[in-house]
Amino acid sequence: MMFDIADLHDDALAARLQHRIDRKTKPLGALGRIESLALQIGLILGTEAPRLQSPQLVVFAADHGISAQGVSAYPQEVTVQMVANMLAGGAAVSVFTRQHGLALTVVDCGVAADIAAQPGLVIAKAAKGTADCTLGRAMTRQQCELAIDHGAALVTQLPGNVLLLGEMGIANTSSAAMLMSRLTGLPIEQCAGRGTGLDDAGLSRKVETLSRALRLHEQAREPLDVLAALGGLEIATMVGAVIQAAHERRVIVVDGFITTSAVAVAAALSPAVLERCVFSHCSAESGHAAWLSKLGVRALLDLGLRLGEGSGAALAWPLLKSAELMLQEMASFDSAGVSEKNA
Ligand SMILES: O=C(O)c1ccc[n+]([C@@H]2O[C@H](COP(=O)([O-])O)[C@@H](O)[C@H]2O)c1
Ligand SMILES: Cc1cc2nc[nH]c2cc1C
Numbered sequence: 001m002m003f004d005i006a007d008l009h010d011d012a013l014a015a016r017l018q019h020r021i022d023r024k025t026k027p028l029g030a031l032g033r034i035e036s037l038a039l040q041i042g043l044i045l046g047t048e049a050p051r052l053q054s055p056q057l058v059v060f061a062a063d064h065g066i067s068a069q070g071v072s073a074y075p076q077e078v079t080v081q082m083v084a085n086m087l088a089g090g091a092a093v094s095v096f097t098r099q100h101g102l103a104l105t106v107v108d109c110g111v112a113a114d115i116a117a118q119p120g121l122v123i124a125k126a127a128k129g130t131a132d133c134t135l136g137r138a139m140t141r142q143q144c145e146l147a148i149d150h151g152a153a154l155v156t157q158l159p160g161n162v163l164l165l166g167e168m169g170i171a172n173t174s175s176a177a178m179l180m181s182r183l184t185g186l187p188i189e190q191c192a193g194r195g196t197g198l199d200d201a202g203l204s205r206k207v208e209t210l211s212r213a214l215r216l217h218e219q220a221r222e223p224l225d226v227l228a229a230l231g232g233l234e235i236a237t238m239v240g241a242v243i244q245a246a247h248e249r250r251v252i253v254v255d256g257f258i259t260t261s262a263v264a265v266a267a268a269l270s271p272a273v274l275e276r277c278v279f280s281h282c283s284a285e286s287g288h289a290a291w292l293s294k295l296g297v298r299a300l301l302d303l304g305l306r307l308g309e310g311s312g313a314a315l316a317w318p319l320l321k322s323a324e325l326m327l328q329e330m331a332s333f334d335s336a337g338v339s340e341k342n343a
Contacts, residue, residue: 005246007272008043017042023332028341031326033300037278038323044251044276045161052251052324054160055317057102057310058241059086059093060151060167060234062110063129065138066213067171071206073197079170080113082309086168087120092307093166096314102164107154109147110233124150126233130175134213137229138175144228144236151240155248163245163252164317165259166310167234170196173285176261178210178230180287183223183264184294188214193257193286195306223268231265238262239269246273253320255313256283256305260291267295280316281305 021035022028029035042050061083067076085091086106089098097104107122108115112129115121126147130138139147155163173195180191192207213230220229227236239262245252246266254263254277266273274295281301282289292299300319305312333340 003243003269005243005270005272008275010043010046013046013048014039014043016048020048020327023334024326024330025333025336025338034319034323034326037300037320038327040275040278041251041320041323042327044249046249050324050327052162052320055102055162055164056158056160057093057097057104057164057166057314058154058158059104059106059310060109060165060237060241061106062108062169062172062232062234062237063112064169064171064175064232065130065132066134066174066209068132069134069209070202071174071209072171072195073202074170076112076170079168080111080115082168083108083111083115086309087118091309092311093309093314096311100314100317102314102317107237109150109237122154124154124237126150126236130232133178133230134209134216137217138231139228139233139236141224141228143233144224144231147233147236148240151237151242152244154237155241155244155250161250162320163241163250164310164313165238165242165253165255165262166313167238167255167258167308169232169234169258172232172234172258174206174210175230175232175235176258177287178214179226179235179261179265180291181210181214182220182226182230183268184291186290186294190290191287195285223265227265231261235262235265239265242266242273243270246270246276249276251320252277253313253316254279255310256281256308257285257288257291258308259310259313260288260295264291264295278316278320281312283312
């Protein structure tokens, strides 16, 4: 697995892209964040005329041993039930990917139950769920590395140049919150949220449980150790997918709190990964805003979303498409014969 991702610094290309954007028929800067998005897409794809091709939304699914501690508002079997729903076309991510013509793949990275082979499903199971990390490591180092390899191998098989991240896993906001706390140094109270909808008592119990797990794994400090001790199989698989996609210079669309945890681990291994990431939205999960700001990034949307699945990434897709088409199709002051700004 390659962890050294080159940074995208290309001042000449950045200047050419910015010039193209500035010559479009609009007051300077008037398309706001769509302009910076177009610049970013051009830099990732390494061209003044970027084309987004064959966008792939991948949902990484797995179960979490820590769900036995009552840290989620829903039971573990919802993971496999929602995978079935996604494949049958009835989940939010199924609807939004269909709406926008995005390819949808669901990956069983470690769902406790076995799922029958079927179209749209990839089986890349490093284990049948993680162990309860309040009692020991969530994954062995071997399982964790196998999951990372699965994610990288999967991306090499996907067409196109855009990867949209989604995930499904009951209790995975617990893993993501612990990763956030350990990677950022923020106290767990600022990282853990209500997830699928815990009440106040449930949230207190979750914070107490996660504090205990963090104390048990006090020694885990290096990114891959932290991931193995506290992470999830879907998160580890996403880490591999993100690193591979960054290496191949794909545009990576990051969804909510859990997909951010995978990107944060990947960025801890190789910071230039972040230059390839577009953050679709700021999740309503309470730690997400602080994490985005710690990472030094800004999300496109703020819609109160807290679903996961890649639903936010799919909703943000038309904005990426508009940024691409702005560069491609919008006239310039010269081509349209529009008068320039007053001197
Ligand atoms: O993406 C988010 O920001 C997000 C926030 C809260 C919940 N989720 C989804 O809800 C599940 C995890 O919530 P929980 O309460 O079981 O830890 C998992 O399937 C996620 O996809 C996702
Ligand atoms: C119903 C349901 C759908 C989900 N999609 C992603 N996480 C989820 C959690 C639940 C509980």
